[in-house]
Amino acid sequence: MAPPKSKKSAAVKKLQTSAANGGRAPGGRPRKATSRSLYSPAEVHEIFRRFSVQRPEPKGELDYVNAFTLLVAVVLSAQATDAGVNKATKALFAAADTPARMLALGEAKVGDYIRTIGLWRNKAKNVIALSKALIDDHAGQVPEERDELVKLPGVGRKTANVVLNVAFGQHTMAVDTHIFRIGNRIGLAPGKTPEQVEQGLLKVIPAEFMRHAHHWLILHGRYVCKARKPDCPACVIADICKSKEKTTGIPAPLVPIAPLEETFPAEA
Numbered sequence: 001m002a003p004p005k006s007k008k009s010a011a012v013k014k015l016q017t018s019a020a021n022g023g024r025a026p027g028g029r030p031r032k033a034t035s036r037s038l039y040s041p042a043e044v045h046e047i048f049r050r051f052s053v054q055r056p057e058p059k060g061e062l063d064y065v066n067a068f069t070l071l072v073a074v075v076l077s078a079q080a081t082d083a084g085v086n087k088a089t090k091a092l093f094a095a096a097d098t099p100a101r102m103l104a105l106g107e108a109k110v111g112d113y114i115r116t117i118g119l120w121r122n123k124a125k126n127v128i129a130l131s132k133a134l135i136d137d138h139a140g141q142v143p144e145e146r147d148e149l150v151k152l153p154g155v156g157r158k159t160a161n162v163v164l165n166v167a168f169g170q171h172t173m174a175v176d177t178h179i180f181r182i183g184n185r186i187g188l189a190p191g192k193t194p195e196q197v198e199q200g201l202l203k204v205i206p207a208e209f210m211r212h213a214h215h216w217l218i219l220h221g222r223y224v225c226k227a228r229k230p231d232c233p234a235c236v237i238a239d240i241c242k243s244k245e246k247t248t249g250i251p252a253p254l255v256p257i258a259p260l261e262e263t264f265p266a267e268a
């Protein structure tokens with residue numbers, strides 16, 4: 001006889017169905033946003049403690065030399081791979097690593113450098129426009145406030161959060177496709193929009209882990225809790241995870257991962 005369904009598994013199922021339906025109830029009715037994590041504070045702490053043992057100093061995979069080039073790289077990375085962006089920006093940043101130099105380069109030349117990146121025409125336009133805005137409104141410096149960053153051409157909330165976190169060490173959470181998936185799949189911070197997942201994660205992740213939480217979650221989603229098929233036997237939080245998609249409850253050995261062991265899969 002099948003064991004009775006626990007309340008917990010029913011709750012996980014409900015959240016996962018909601019996420020899969022874009023936050024709609026089965027009948028198509030909009031479902032009330034939920035941001036309740038399925039995990040206790042102790043469980044969340046343990047999840048991030050393990051991530052911190054695996055990758056004590058996680059690095060993003062976009063190359064940059066200062067806050068300005070980080071901002072440009074993140075703008076260029078929309079709907080492109082980090083590896084593809086890095087190939088194009090190597091020469092671009094050697095030619096222009098400040099807003100003034102980028103402006104002097106001009107839209108046509110910027111376009112020549114980034115032609116291998118999707119949507120390059122529009123991105124070249126934005127890179128020039130944001131360089132001009134930085135010079136006109138911020139004395140050539142990248143602002144450290146989200147409200148100012150999102151006013152720049154081509155800069156949305158996610159880009160602003162990456163720059164604030166990586167360049168300025170602020171405790172922000174830039175929710176990309178990986179983080180959105182993990183937040184919902186495992187019920188860490190369920191939400192039907194990236195902003196709901198962002199708010200949920202900011203609420204549950206202990207402050208001591210916020211500096212690197214964004215990178216840990218992205219890398220976990222990119223290499224382990226993958227979109228099509230999570231690699232649960234390789235997962236260090238398999239015993240804590242409450243996803244109904246998990247295939248094992250035995251966690252992988254908790255050992256530090258050298259950055260070189262990570263590859264650059266081609267993905268959207």
Ligand code: SF4
Nearest residue numbers: 225230232235238241
């Ligand atoms: S156990 Fe599987 S589903 Fe859960 S976080 Fe790990 S990889 Fe993802």
